[in-house]
Amino acid sequence: MTEAKADRKNLLEVNDLKMYFPVYGGVFRSHVADVKAIDGVSFTLREGETLGLVGESGCGKSTTGKCIINLNRPTDGHILFHTQKDAAAGYKITDVKPKPVDIAKLNNDQMRPYRSEIQMIFQDPYASLNPRMTVSDIIMEPLSIHMPELSKSQMLEKVGWLMEKVGLSAEQATRYPHEFSGGQRQRIGIARALATNPRLVIADEPVSALDVSIQAQVINLMQDLQEEFGLTYIFIAHDLAVVEHISDRIAVMYLGNIVELAEAETLFKTPLHPYTRALMSAIPHPDPNVKKEKRIVLEGDVPSPMKKPSGCGFRTRCPIARNECAIEPPPMLEVEPDHFVACPYYATQDKN
Amino acid sequence: MANELLKVKNLKTYFKTEAGIAKAVDGVDFDILPGEVLGIVGESGSGKSVTSLSIMQLIPNPPGEIVEGNIIFEGTDLLEAYRRKDYDVIRKIRGNKISMIFQEPMTSLNPVFTIGDQVAESLVHHKGMTPKEARDYAVKMLELVGIPSARERIDEYPHQFSGGMRQRVMIAMALSCDPSLLIADEPTTALDVTIQAQILELMLEVKAKTSNAAILLITHDMAVIAETCHRVVVMYCGRIQEIADVKTIFHSPQHPYTQGLLASLPKPGQKVRRLSTIEGMVPSLFNLPKGCSFCTRCSKKHEPCENVPPEMVETAPGHFVRCHLAKPMQSV
Numbered sequence: 001m002t003e004a005k006a007d008r009k010n011l012l013e014v015n016d017l018k019m020y021f022p023v024y025g026g027v028f029r030s031h032v033a034d035v036k037a038i039d040g041v042s043f044t045l046r047e048g049e050t051l052g053l054v055g056e057s058g059c060g061k062s063t064t065g066k067c068i069i070n071l072n073r074p075t076d077g078h079i080l081f082h083t084q085k086d087a088a089a090g091y092k093i094t095d096v097k098p099k100p101v102d103i104a105k106l107n108n109d110q111m112r113p114y115r116s117e118i119q120m121i122f123q124d125p126y127a128s129l130n131p132r133m134t135v136s137d138i139i140m141e142p143l144s145i146h147m148p149e150l151s152k153s154q155m156l157e158k159v160g161w162l163m164e165k166v167g168l169s170a171e172q173a174t175r176y177p178h179e180f181s182g183g184q185r186q187r188i189g190i191a192r193a194l195a196t197n198p199r200l201v202i203a204d205e206p207v208s209a210l211d212v213s214i215q216a217q218v219i220n221l222m223q224d225l226q227e228e229f230g231l232t233y234i235f236i237a238h239d240l241a242v243v244e245h246i247s248d249r250i251a252v253m254y255l256g257n258i259v260e261l262a263e264a265e266t267l268f269k270t271p272l273h274p275y276t277r278a279l280m281s282a283i284p285h286p287d288p289n290v291k292k293e294k295r296i297v298l299e300g301d302v303p304s305p306m307k308k309p310s311g312c313g314f315r316t317r318c319p320i321a322r323n324e325c326a327i328e329p330p331p332m333l334e335v336e337p338d339h340f341v342a343c344p345y346y347a348t349q350d351k352n
Numbered sequence: 353m354a355n356e357l358l359k360v361k362n363l364k365t366y367f368k369t370e371a372g373i374a375k376a377v378d379g380v381d382f383d384i385l386p387g388e389v390l391g392i393v394g395e396s397g398s399g400k401s402v403t404s405l406s407i408m409q410l411i412p413n414p415p416g417e418i419v420e421g422n423i424i425f426e427g428t429d430l431l432e433a434y435r436r437k438d439y440d441v442i443r444k445i446r447g448n449k450i451s452m453i454f455q456e457p458m459t460s461l462n463p464v465f466t467i468g469d470q471v472a473e474s475l476v477h478h479k480g481m482t483p484k485e486a487r488d489y490a491v492k493m494l495e496l497v498g499i500p501s502a503r504e505r506i507d508e509y510p511h512q513f514s515g516g517m518r519q520r521v522m523i524a525m526a527l528s529c530d531p532s533l534l535i536a537d538e539p540t541t542a543l544d545v546t547i548q549a550q551i552l553e554l555m556l557e558v559k560a561k562t563s564n565a566a567i568l569l570i571t572h573d574m575a576v577i578a579e580t581c582h583r584v585v586v587m588y589c590g591r592i593q594e595i596a597d598v599k600t601i602f603h604s605p606q607h608p609y610t611q612g613l614l615a616s617l618p619k620p621g622q623k624v625r626r627l628s629t630i631e632g633m634v635p636s637l638f639n640l641p642k643g644c645s646f647c648t649r650c651s652k653k654h655e656p657c658e659n660v661p662p663e664m665v666e667t668a669p670g671h672f673v674r675c676h677l678a679k680p681m682q683s684v
Contacts, residue, residue: 056544216616245618282549284575
């Protein structure tokens with residue numbers, strides 16, 4: 001990360017976020033257990049940066065994204081968003097610095113004014129666009145909700161401008177989604193997310209459904225738009241090579257917790273948490289000449305988030321687990337400036 | 353070479369649809385040597401899966417049809433037998449000498465039969481084992497692929513297994529009859545990275561421990577190819593664009609498509625500011641360019657590309673390229 005980015009103001013602060021989904025069972029459908037999708041996640045997001053969230057399926061990365069846009073109401077914790085809109089001034093953008101809002105505590109109605117500032121790009125470009133709406137209807141929908149003061153012709157003008165920004169031509173606005181390829185649909189999804197001039201965009205696996213050659217196009221587009229509009233991204237993905245490429249900082253999640261958080265380069269050069277190290281060594285490298293250091297193959301599968309192990313969630317598969325790990329969840333340690341590891345014993349690992 | 357295990361010659365598989373004929377595979381030639389790991393890489397719609405399904409004769413007909421070509425496996429022409437409607441030939445080979453691992457471990461196991469039943473089925477059919485023998489053998493296979501307490505778990509159903517475990521069961525099924533060719537169609541695409549590493553390692557390990565089957569690995573992931581394959585076939589729009597051994601493909605690719613594909617990959621540990629891209633998108637199979645199918649996106653397009661389909665050229669021993677720019681090697 002450049003120095004300039006490190007100095008930036010915080011845009012979002014997530015504090016000890018918990019999202020439990022209750023499980024009902026038995027004859028009386030009583031509450032028998034919780035799926036602990038997120039179990040105490042904390043991080044801060046700076047303005048203009050890209051934070052990558054990586055982890056395997058079921059680690060809670062998508063749930064974290066959904067909590068931030070208030071699609072899931074968290075069980076506990078805080079999500080402080082430094083909004084530019086002021087409730088006192090009728091949610092207009094004001095010069096006075098408004099107080100950060102705690103998204104975790106808002107209901108749908110209270111959230112609505114802030115939605116224009118936080119938008120989302122979804123994974124599956126085939127499922128996230130309504131097949132019965134034309135492209136211009138799709139991109140115009142957020143405009144008509146969040147900017148009702150615009151006239152129809154102003155909106156159409158903005159739709160055309162957005163489409164050109166994402167590399168489509170304005171003449172395609174009257175077509176339907178099925179007339180577009182996967183990559184083009186993802187561009188439509190991006191145009192829709194940008195329609196309300198958001199400051200934070202949460203991209204949940206935006207390129208995993210795309211072919212390799214199209215993937216690079218969409219990633220480049222997202223980077224160009226970030227530069228042009230000063231966007232902040234939370235980039236959720238399981239493809240580590242893609243996340244490393246686009247992110248300034250990366251948070252690695254495992255079973256509902258962040259296990260390591262560091263700058264992208266640091267994380268790839270010196271991963272410290274035993275899970276991150278195993279994950280890094282599992283990435284296949286697109287070069288047959290790269291001699292792999294011995295691959296750390298983890299035994300077994302990820303435990304169910306319904307029956308999380310006590311203490312550290314990773315201890316059942318961890319090569320350096322010890323008895324103490326079962327007692328309480330490991331604290332997040334800042335081992336270097338901006339490099340956090342949730343493992344007190346990381347230094348005991350074999351350096352090779 | 354005369355000792356190849358499987359030889360695919362001029363394979364053409366077309367799908368007849370209302371919109372016209374989709375030439376999903378249009379003249380594919382390659383061979384697989386015994387014990388070799390051959391990768392087929394390509395984007396969606398490039399015909400890589402249809403090629404593998406054609407070898408297994410699992411193309412749904414209609415709408416699909418293998419219209420031309422030969423598939424010679426250990427000296428037997430499977431397609432010739434298919435045209436004579438002698439389906440017994442393929443029935444004896446399919447699941448026995450050639451077996452297949454599918455992409456979706458969630459949907460490719462039958463949910464109403466136990467794991468044991470499904471692994472034992474092909475043993476009873478092909479190896480003539482009694483159900484009791486087959487069951488014992490199935491336990492052995494499940495242990496081989498690393499299912500813990502296999503003897504207890506053999507009577508469980510697929511939903512009681514995780515994704516990685518189910519893919520292990522698929523591998524156990526595929527390898528139980530000692531095949532000489534294993535076709536793996538995107539075997540790790542649906543799996544997480546750490547599980548993917550386990551499964552790829554397991555495939556190569558089990559291959560070494562059993563009959564040293566040749567593997568035809570179909571994937572869109574260049575990194576998986578780099579780590580596992582000996583030779584690589586690059587497909588685009590139903591045609592093979594380049595064949596070479598894995599080091600040549602990654603270090604001196606000749607076809608502009610292969611070059612573009614490799615350049616567009618983000619490489620772990622080497623941060624670049626911008627990824628290079630292949631402009632445009634894959635043309636529709638109903639509307640392929642007259643000449644080279646890649647000419648609409650190629651950065652090196654010149655005169656003949658649009659009108660004349662390029663021929664396969666051998667630029668170095670074992671390195672074939674379908675491009676007008678490729679220079680044939682000097683004949684000695």
